[in-house]
Amino acid sequence: MSGAEPEALLVSASGVCELNRRNQQLIPSFQRPASRVLIHHAADYQRELATIILESLKEFHLPVRGKTVLLKPNLVGLDPLGIMNTHPAVIAATRESFLLLGAAEVFIGDGPAMDRDTESILESVKLKEFTGPLANVFRDLNLDDVARVPLPTRASRLKELYLPKTVLGVDFLVSLAKLKTHHWAGVTLSLKNMFGIVPGGCYGWPKNVLHWAGIDNSILDINAAARPDFAIIDGIVGMEGNGPIQGTPKPAGVLIFGDDPVAVDATACRVMGLKPEKVKYLARAGTLLGNLEVAKIQEIGERVETVRNSFSVLEKFCELTM
Amino acid sequence: MPIAMTDAATDEASFVKDFCVPFLVSAQNVDGGWGYHPAAESRVEPTCWALRALTNVPLAVSKECLRRGWQFLRYEQLEDGSWPSSRGQKTGSWVTSLACGILSHAPESEASVSAGLKWLCDDYPRDSSPWRRFLGHFRTGPPISEQDDSYRGWGWTPRTSSWVEPSSFAILALQECPVEWRPATASQRCELAVGLLYDRMCPDGGWNCGNPRVYGVDGEPLVLPTAWALLALHDQPAHDRKSKSMAWLQKSVATIHGPASLAIARITLEAYGLKLPETTQKLRNLFDAREFLRTTEVVSWTCLALSPKRCWFPLAECAN
Numbered sequence: 001m002s003g004a005e006p007e008a009l010l011v012s013a014s015g016v017c018e019l020n021r022r023n024q025q026l027i028p029s030f031q032r033p034a035s036r037v038l039i040h041h042a043a044d045y046q047r048e049l050a051t052i053i054l055e056s057l058k059e060f061h062l063p064v065r066g067k068t069v070l071l072k073p074n075l076v077g078l079d080p081l082g083i084m085n086t087h088p089a090v091i092a093a094t095r096e097s098f099l100l101l102g103a104a105e106v107f108i109g110d111g112p113a114m115d116r117d118t119e120s121i122l123e124s125v126k127l128k129e130f131t132g133p134l135a136n137v138f139r140d141l142n143l144d145d146v147a148r149v150p151l152p153t154r155a156s157r158l159k160e161l162y163l164p165k166t167v168l169g170v171d172f173l174v175s176l177a178k179l180k181t182h183h184w185a186g187v188t189l190s191l192k193n194m195f196g197i198v199p200g201g202c203y204g205w206p207k208n209v210l211h212w213a214g215i216d217n218s219i220l221d222i223n224a225a226a227r228p229d230f231a232i233i234d235g236i237v238g239m240e241g242n243g244p245i246q247g248t249p250k251p252a253g254v255l256i257f258g259d260d261p262v263a264v265d266a267t268a269c270r271v272m273g274l275k276p277e278k279v280k281y282l283a284r285a286g287t288l289l290g291n292l293e294v295a296k297i298q299e300i301g302e303r304v305e306t307v308r309n310s311f312s313v314l315e316k317f318c319e320l321t322m
Numbered sequence: 323m324p325i326a327m328t329d330a331a332t333d334e335a336s337f338v339k340d341f342c343v344p345f346l347v348s349a350q351n352v353d354g355g356w357g358y359h360p361a362a363e364s365r366v367e368p369t370c371w372a373l374r375a376l377t378n379v380p381l382a383v384s385k386e387c388l389r390r391g392w393q394f395l396r397y398e399q400l401e402d403g404s405w406p407s408s409r410g411q412k413t414g415s416w417v418t419s420l421a422c423g424i425l426s427h428a429p430e431s432e433a434s435v436s437a438g439l440k441w442l443c444d445d446y447p448r449d450s451s452p453w454r455r456f457l458g459h460f461r462t463g464p465p466i467s468e469q470d471d472s473y474r475g476w477g478w479t480p481r482t483s484s485w486v487e488p489s490s491f492a493i494l495a496l497q498e499c500p501v502e503w504r505p506a507t508a509s510q511r512c513e514l515a516v517g518l519l520y521d522r523m524c525p526d527g528g529w530n531c532g533n534p535r536v537y538g539v540d541g542e543p544l545v546l547p548t549a550w551a552l553l554a555l556h557d558q559p560a561h562d563r564k565s566k567s568m569a570w571l572q573k574s575v576a577t578i579h580g581p582a583s584l585a586i587a588r589i590t591l592e593a594y595g596l597k598l599p600e601t602t603q604k605l606r607n608l609f610d611a612r613e614f615l616r617t618t619e620v621v622s623w624t625c626l627a628l629s630p631k632r633c634w635f636p637l638a639e640c641a642n
Contacts, residue, residue: 078544114531115544116582119620123579143358143617146408162408183537201358201367202407204416204478204488206531212448212482246539314537 026152026224026288035260035291036060037267039302042236042255045082045089053090053232054097056257059300062230065102067171070139071095072228074178074193075110076244078124083239083249085125086178090234090255092130094176095137108134109166110196111141113206114245118142139166142200153224153288156217158209162202167226175228175261179235179252179268181243185215186279186317187272188244189265190231191289194222216281223261223289231261233268240272240311252309254302262290263297270294273310274320330599334628337606342625343379346372347387349618354390355398356618366398366405370420371622377427378626378633392428395421403437404445404480416478418442419491426499436503442476442492443505449483450474469534473518474511485532486522486547489515490554497557519551520563527566528574543567545574545583549590553634556593568594575601581608585623589634592627602628 040056042049071094073086082088091108098106108131112121118140128134144164151158167173177193185192195218198207210218235254239247254271258264262285266276276282276292286292313320349356349372355364356372373391376383398421399405404414405421422438425431448454450471458471475489493515496508524534528543529551535541548571555564571587575598578584588601605624609616626634 078542115546117544117546117580119580120545120578120583140617143362145357145363148410162411201365202411202415204485206478206485208477208482208485209479242537242539246536246541 029287029291029296032291032296034296034298035258035263036298036300037256037258037260037263038300039267039271039304039307040255040257041253041302041307043253045087045236049089050093050096052255053093054100056255056301057097057101060230060257060259062101062172062259064098064172066104068169069098069103069106069172069174070167070170071098071106071108071174071176072141072167072193072196073108073110073176074180074188074196074244075112075118075121075125077112077114078121080124081249082125083237084178084180084243084245084247085121086176086234087236088125088127088130090232090236091127091176094174094232095131098174103172106137107139107166107170108137109139109141109144109164111144111164111199113195113200116142116200116205139164141166141197142205144199144201146199146202149225151221151225153221155220155224155284155288156210156213158213158218158221161198161222161225163226164197164199167197172230173226173228175231177231177233178244179233179238179250179254179256179272181240181247181272181311181313181317183242183244183246183314184211185219185281186313186320187265187269187274187282189233189268190228190261191219191223191265191281191285194226194228195219197226198222216284219281220284220288223285227289228261230257230259231264232257233264235268235271238272238311240313242314248312250309250311252307252311254307260290262286262292266292267297267299267304269320270304270322271307271309273308273322274313275322278320330602331630333606334602335630337602338379338625338628338630339381341609342375342621342628343381343383345616345621346376346618346625347383350387350390353397354392354394356391358617358619360618363409364394365408366395366417366421367407368618368622369394370417370424371619373424374634375622375625375629377424378631379629380631388428392425392431395425395428396431396434399434399438403439403441405438413480414441414445415480416476416488416491419476419488419495423491423495423498426495426503432500432503435499436505439496439499439503439508440505442495443507443511445476445480447474447477447484448481470517470521473514473521475515475518483532484515484518484522486519486529487531487550489518490547490550493519493554494550516555516558519555520561523551523563523567527563527568527570529567543570545571545578545587548574549583549586552590553593568596572596579608580620581605581624582620584608585620585627588627589623592632593634 175190269276475484
């Protein structure tokens with residue numbers, strides 16, 4: 001079934017989402033084949049961005065023809081300088097690329113965590129100037145209709161989450177994250193970016209219930225319940241230090257792509273000069289959700305060593321540094 | 323459709339009559355509630371805002387429309403007196419404050435609202451529990467944030483942390499409901515929550531969600547939390563922190579990008595006696611320029627901001 005409208009989701013009388021294509025099987029790491037991660041150098045948000053993204057996506061032969069795709073960028077707050085959110089040029093170029101690859105529809109959706117005025121956030125980053133009219137393109141996941149999703153991992157104390165039907169109903173979900181440090185989790189990349197699908201309309205601004213359930217374990221639960229089919233990290237300009245909002249801009253000049261979000265995040269950590277196995281949630285994700293070890297990640301494009309750019313971290317995360 | 327403008331007041335009234343009210347009336351679902359968007363599933367929060375807007379316009383809104391709205395809210399109330407943020411959830415949330423506030427104006431609602439207020443006053447955030455404060459004495463290393471945990475407000479969801487917006491909504495609900503419907507602990511809870519709001523104010527005025535300073539770095543205030551906090555503090559005695567935050571909000575109006583923030587900022591500033599007629603056109607322009615996030619609560623807030631009645635919460639005297 002392709003191109004399903006969120007409204008077409010089948011929800012049982014008990015409210016449990018029965019058509020949850022995102023809810024994928026948890027495969028033990030020893031049974032998983034190697035993951036492919038592509039690193040591409042990109043000096044800035046101007047030149048050849050659309051070409052870089054399209055050519056990079058083509059390397060993965062993604063099954064998106066005729067499908068409905070949702071891009072989930074990292075939109076955390078008002079950002080007129082373009083340093084804390086996924087850059088709008090990356091969002092627009094990615095959307096264009098998926099359309100060129102034959103996707104029937106490509107939506108953009110996020111549920112900002114700290115400010116419910118999503119429209120102000122979108123205006124502050126000037127997203128419309130890059131993508132064109134957003135009326136039928138952008139979905140505010142904070143205010144979407146929701147369905148109950150039992151959590152297969154039960155890594156945190158949460159047994160279930162109410163998640164947006166837009167997320168649960170699309171054929172292909174893309175985490176379009178930013179390369180940043182995070183003052184509680186260590187790093188925020190494609191897995192942590194999925195916090196944004198948890199609807200503020202159910203859990204508030206911020207989604208504090210996840211903090212009480214444990215950030216690291218909540219990240220696992222959310223990604224097990226709604227696993228991204230693909231991950232892209234905007235590391236052209238990242239953020240170091242006291243991220244994800246109050247850190248310092250860090251030009252890193254890379255875009256990172258892959259169909260295993262754990263492998264993408266592990267590679268991103270290595271690009272940042274950090275040890276992924278020391279990031280709590282990533283270490284556990286490596287046993288449940290994807291590949292973490294270098295031996296199980298096939299690098300294509302640039303080598304990590306050639307683009308490594310050490311990010312500073314808060315003192316409490318100094319053990320993450322290589 | 324262009325609206326002939328004679329003056330700001332006429333323009334406001336016609337926008338309310340010709341756009342806001344028809345939008346809200348037509349967005350009501352068969353079950354009596356409203357979703358966040360037209361045709362979306364009914365939820366408690368947008369239903370509360372739509373009802374508040376429709377009961378505060380100087381127009382004859384169908385009694386049947388309002389009756390079905392009240393009925394939806396009563397039906398959604400959980401056995402413990404709280405309201406869930408979405409259907410199917412078994413625990414209450416911050417929308418309990420919104421439901422109590424607006425239901426207090428509906429006929430035959432005393433039992434329902436009293437139960438909701440009791441749930442609110444019995445729900446204490448876990449972050450400031452005596453046990454956690456005791457454990458805090460043994461914490462090593464620099465504090466994550468600098469805040470006084472002896473204050474207690476309300477969280478978005480039960481047994482979590484106090485935050486600025488749900489604390490403000492609860493204060494407003496307790497102020498709005500008749501005194502005899504409030505639990506005995508209401509005054510004490512409000513007092514603690516008012517203290518919390520002042521404690522969580524950003525150093526240069528205004529509020530964000532409730533983190534004024536994290537890891538030694540000052541947080542940036544945001545329009546909506548600032549406005550809700552100021553509305554909740556409206557009846558409190560003059561305080562230099564309130565003045566500082568009012569100044570921040572007033573200064574911010576010029577740079578607001580979205581109708582949600584602009585409508586609530588305008589309501590707040592007018593509640594404090596600052597008229598902003600120039601924002602009428604700006605608000606309309608924002609609606610004309612962008613329609614993709616036109617949600618029930620944004621239209622409701624705009625309706626409240628522009629309604630000639632100017633009767634938002636119990637804190638402001640109605641013009642009519």
